[in-house]
Amino acid sequence: MYAPHTERDIQAMLEVIGAKSLEALSSLPRGLKIEKPLDVEAPLPEANAYARIKELADANSAARMLSFLGAGAYRHYQPPAVPWFATRSEFLTSYTPYQAEASQGSLQAIFEWQTYVSLLTGMDVSNASLYDGATALVEGVIMSMHANGRKRVAISRGVHPMYRAVLDTYAAGMGLEVTEIPLSANGLTDASKLDASGVACVVVQSPNFFGCIEDLTPAAKAAHEAGALCVSVTAEALSLAVLKTPRESGADIALGEAQSFGLPLGYGGPYVGFIAATREHVRRLPGRLVGETKDVDGRRAFVLTLQGREQHIRRELATSNICTNQALCALIATVYLATVGSTGLQAIAAANLKRARELKEAVCALPGFASAHEGPTFNEFCVRTPVPAATLAKRLEKQGILAGLPLSRFYPELDHDLLMCATELTSSDDIKRVTAALAKETERAVAAV
Amino acid sequence: MPSLLFEMGAPGRGSRFVADAGGAKKYLPADLLRSELPIPDLAEIEVARHFMDLSGRNFSVDRNFYPLGSCTMKYNPKLNEAAAGFPGFTDLHPFAPDDGAQGALQLLWDMERTLSALFGMAEFSLMPAAGAHGEITAMLMAKKHFAAIGQGSRNVCLVPDTAHGTNPASAAMVGYRVVSIPSTSRGRTDVGALRSRLDGSTAVCMMTNPNTLGLFEDDIIEITQAVHDAGGLMYYDGANANAIVGLTRPGDMGFDLLHLNLHKTFSVPHGGGGPGSGPVGASAALAKYLPKPIVVRAADKSFALDWRRPDSIGPVREFWSHFLAIVRAYAYVIVHGEEGLRRNSLLAVLNANYVRAKIKDMLTVPYDDFCRHEFVCSAETLKKETGVRALDLAKGLLDAGVHAPTMYWPHVVPECLMIEPTETETKETLDAFAETLRALVKQSHDDPASMAELPLHTPVRRVDEAQVGRQANKGIGLRWEPPPNERAR
Numbered sequence: 041m042y043a044p045h046t047e048r049d050i051q052a053m054l055e056v057i058g059a060k061s062l063e064a065l066s067s068l069p070r071g072l073k074i075e076k077p078l079d080v081e082a083p084l085p086e087a088n089a090y091a092r093i094k095e096l097a098d099a100n101s102a103a104r105m106l107s108f109l110g111a112g113a114y115r116h117y118q119p120p121a122v123p124w125f126a127t128r129s130e131f132l133t134s135y136t137p138y139q140a141e142a143s144q145g146s147l148q149a150i151f152e153w154q155t156y157v158s159l160l161t162g163m164d165v166s167n168a169s170l171y172d173g174a175t176a177l178v179e180g181v182i183m184s185m186h187a188n189g190r191k192r193v194a195i196s197r198g199v200h201p202m203y204r205a206v207l208d209t210y211a212a213g214m215g216l217e218v219t220e221i222p223l224s225a226n227g228l229t230d231a232s233k234l235d236a237s238g239v240a241c242v243v244v245q246s247p248n249f250f251g252c253i254e255d256l257t258p259a260a261k262a263a264h265e266a267g268a269l270c271v272s273v274t275a276e277a278l279s280l281a282v283l284k285t286p287r288e289s290g291a292d293i294a295l296g297e298a299q300s301f302g303l304p305l306g307y308g309g310p311y312v313g314f315i316a317a318t319r320e321h322v323r324r325l326p327g328r329l330v331g332e333t334k335d336v337d338g339r340r341a342f343v344l345t346l347q348g349r350e351q352h353i354r355r356e357l358a359t360s361n362i363c364t365n366q367a368l369c370a371l372i373a374t375v376y377l378a379t380v381g382s383t384g385l386q387a388i389a390a391a392n393l394k395r396a397r398e399l400k401e402a403v404c405a406l407p408g409f410a411s412a413h414e415g416p417t418f419n420e421f422c423v424r425t426p427v428p429a430a431t432l433a434k435r436l437e438k439q440g441i442l443a444g445l446p447l448s449r450f451y452p453e454l455d456h457d458l459l460m461c462a463t464e465l466t467s468s469d470d471i472k473r474v475t476a477a478l479a480k481e482t483e484r485a486v487a488a489v
Numbered sequence: 490m491p492s493l494l495f496e497m498g499a500p501g502r503g504s505r506f507v508a509d510a511g512g513a514k515k516y517l518p519a520d521l522l523r524s525e526l527p528i529p530d531l532a533e534i535e536v537a538r539h540f541m542d543l544s545g546r547n548f549s550v551d552r553n554f555y556p557l558g559s560c561t562m563k564y565n566p567k568l569n570e571a572a573a574g575f576p577g578f579t580d581l582h583p584f585a586p587d588d589g590a591q592g593a594l595q596l597l598w599d600m601e602r603t604l605s606a607l608f609g610m611a612e613f614s615l616m617p618a619a620g621a622h623g624e625i626t627a628m629l630m631a632k633k634h635f636a637a638i639g640q641g642s643r644n645v646c647l648v649p650d651t652a653h654g655t656n657p658a659s660a661a662m663v664g665y666r667v668v669s670i671p672s673t674s675r676g677r678t679d680v681g682a683l684r685s686r687l688d689g690s691t692a693v694c695m696m697t698n699p700n701t702l703g704l705f706e707d708d709i710i711e712i713t714q715a716v717h718d719a720g721g722l723m724y725y726d727g728a729n730a731n732a733i734v735g736l737t738r739p740g741d742m743g744f745d746l747l748h749l750n751l752h753k754t755f756s757v758p759h760g761g762g763g764p765g766s767g768p769v770g771a772s773a774a775l776a777k778y779l780p781k782p783i784v785v786r787a788a789d790k791s792f793a794l795d796w797r798r799p800d801s802i803g804p805v806r807e808f809w810s811h812f813l814a815i816v817r818a819y820a821y822v823i824v825h826g827e828e829g830l831r832r833n834s835l836l837a838v839l840n841a842n843y844v845r846a847k848i849k850d851m852l853t854v855p856y857d858d859f860c861r862h863e864f865v866c867s868a869e870t871l872k873k874e875t876g877v878r879a880l881d882l883a884k885g886l887l888d889a890g891v892h893a894p895t896m897y898w899p900h901v902v903p904e905c906l907m908i909e910p911t912e913t914e915t916k917e918t919l920d921a922f923a924e925t926l927r928a929l930v931k932q933s934h935d936d937p938a939s940m941a942e943l944p945l946h947t948p949v950r951r952v953d954e955a956q957v958g959r960q961a962n963k964g965i966g967l968r969w970e971p972p973p974n975e976r977a978r
Binding site for chain 2 (some may be wrong): 072073077081085090093098099105125127135151152156172174255281283284285304307330336337343354361377379391394
């Protein structure tokens with residue numbers, strides 16, 4: 041469809057090559073050639089293909105619903121300038137910037153991303169990006185293992201359950217032992233139950249999966265006393281705009297998910313993972329790193345550096361196997377951060393605090409509803425529901441409202457807890473609508489029993 | 490010379506973008522808050538000029554030819570971009586109930602089945618984020634498989650010496666010992682050497698086919714048979730799949746596991762180094778280990794994410810896939826169908842052979858056989874005669890607006906240039922490329938000293954990599970730092 045060859049081109053080229061036919065160039069050993077048509081649909085003209093895909097997109101009714109879902113993927117305002125500049129052909133269709141002379145645009149943008157991540161987390165150094173928050177967690181754990189040679193990890197039960205599930209997947213193959221740090225009744229990591237002896241690192245997320253803002257300091261102190269590292273996880277990067285930085289809280293490695301910086305929900309990806317660390321761990325960072333240098337004429341230039349850590353040089357001794365990362369997603373986040381700036385980012389974060397507080401107060405004022413935890417939250421919180429949360433969520437879905445994530449999905453014992461999220465895009469009317477629906481459907485559900 | 494964002498802007502130049510909600514301290518206790526947020530406030534026009542400036546300092550497929558071996562830098566159809574931008578996809582939350590995500594689920598299901606058919610696999614997972622992520626996923630599956638059948642002591646991964654660096658790196662992550670297999674003088678895996686390394690410790694053999702020299706491993710059936718006889722598994726690295734789609738299938742060659750790079754073969758844009766997408770396929774015997782969730786279709790023809798896969802290794806990323814990348818690849822698949830995909834493979838091979846034929850009198854083509862989608866050539870003779878290296882030729886190409894080929898890899902060929910034109914380039918572009926290369930070879934003979942100066946016309950010229958490496962080792966020079974006086978403040 042997009043190949044430009046005419047029959048005449050093909051004949052002329054075959055002649056230069058000295059081959060009889062296209063098939064002769066691609067001849068195969070006996071038995072390997074596909075002989076029968078495969079179970080693949082016949083091609084569609086481009087106009088029809090466009091219509092088909094649009095039809096599939098339109099079939100996703102949930103994309104149009106009023107949503108209070110968060111849980112690691114957040115609905116935020118994307119200033120139109122962000123995709124306008126970030127998805128230009130010059131960025132979108134470029135390759136990994138191995139050729140510095142031909143890639144200064146991408147390289148400088150990565151350098152700027154590394155700087156933003158460092159400034160937001162308070163860390164010294166950041167890499168060029170990782171697949172997502174969950175795989176960033178895996179890489180942070182591997183860095184810790186390399187730092188102290190230990191093969192056990194203590195991770196808070198307040199870390200996103202999908203992140204923990206991914207860590208478990210890798211741990212099974214890497215011979216890594218994962219122990220959970222339990223939560224206290226207020227939804228926070230119970231550092232008094234943490235036994236950090238012999239662990240490579242202690243992992244805590246803030247705000248945690250229940251929306252509660254964690255103080256990492258006790259976990260960091262326990263980790264350091266035991267000769268382990270403290271790894272902080274951030275699933276809602278917008279919170280970094282206002283909360284104490286991971287570095288100030290004692291983290292050695294700060295990692296997480298930056299989807300909130302201008303990336304669409306996109307049914308789960310691609311997003312962009314980040315990882316940053318204190319200077320002493322720079323050589324253990326996974327993946328690409330861009331450094332500043334000069335060219336032969338003395339001009340400022342940027343270039344991939346410390347490639348001796350990476351798989352294409354170091355092969356089985358590399359710090360990570362990662363090659364392709366999330367360059368374009370990191371660029372989108374970089375353009376987002378440039379566009380909103382310090383003023384915008386803090387204002388947007390404050391708007392999230394405001395809307396989440398309004399939503400929490402309104403929902404918790406409903407008869408039978410209560411806040412599940414007492415402490416401060418950012419833009420998400422758990423509400424205890426009078427009837428099973430999954431029942432309520434299902435009933436609201438029928439009215440075009442995604443009320444939140446029933447926690448029973450990941451914590452079977454929490455079947456009356458609903459994780460709700462409000463952002464700067466949540467309006468007062470939205471809050472009225474969901475509270476009215478929750479009240480009504482609770483009544484109905486009770487009546488039905 | 491564009492400034493860094495951090496050297497631009499001014500306090501007070503920023504906008505709030507949303508209604509004023511007061512400061513965070515209105516909502517949270519002060520001890521939870523950061524003291525400052527030291528990122529710049531810029532006017533939108535500054536952002537615009539900055540990123541326009543940066544965009545002008547990049548090569549890209551929409552502007553430049555990328556004969557970049559092993560990277561399949563084909564044209565990215567704009568249909569893909571339109572498809573990935575539909576609000577029904579972009580606004581869909583990963584925790585949306587299955588009922589409200591039927592279109593997305595159907596797309597994923599169709600894609601899984603289509604890839605299974607095209608590559609001869611029983612089942613696919615679309616979850617892995619990139620090729621290397623697909624590799625580690627498959628290694629985790631292999632490890633789980635051997636543990637399940639009581640052969641957990643198998644711990645050797647065989648990798649040809651021409652393999653991608655990700656192969657050994659991925660194998661090492663699950664604790665496999667990597668053993669390299671040499672190539673023959675024909676540029677193929679040495680079957681005898683391979684056999685001699687097979688024993689009860691063999692877990693996996695990772696291969697590409699065609700291999701990274703662009704040559705089809707014609708002994709592949711014998712190889713997969715030998716590895717299976719030793720109780721090992723065969724893994725197909727799909728980096729070079731652009732040569733074979735619709736022509737032959739890794740499943741029929743005897744591979745048990747494979748990954749694809751949708752950002753190579755299926756025209757998802759590279760984005761300056763990602764995001765990619767690295768689906769993993771598995772044979773019937775191994776499919777139960779694939780990451781979960783996987784999309785299933787119920788008797789009533791509705792689609793759902795299936796989490797009930799007790800033997801699955803578990804999820805490998807936080808959500809279900811690089812969905813918007815899958816949408817792009819899906820667009821590519823449905824406009825081509827099997828016949829269109831086959832034709833693209835044939836034309837990719839045609840283009841590579843055409844360039845090979847056009848340049849073999851200028852540079853040594855060590856394996857002068859019909860190649861597949863790519864080939865390697867060597868500047869070793871040129872270097873002996875003139876001192877000019879493959880690197881210098883590559884840098885010279887940049888001045889002509891052509892991206893450099895892959896260089897100095899695979900290591901088995903000295904002064905190596907690996908060339909993969911892809912099927913989307915016109916004969917005219919390939920002719921012009923050959924002429925540009927011819928001019929550079931001539932310049933190498935006429936004025937070899939001048940070649941070390943190239944490029945002359947790129948936004949920057951050759952850069953000092955050694956200095957930055959020494960600094961970076963200490964964690965310096967990897968980000969903008971505030972000037973010392975501001976730091977004191």
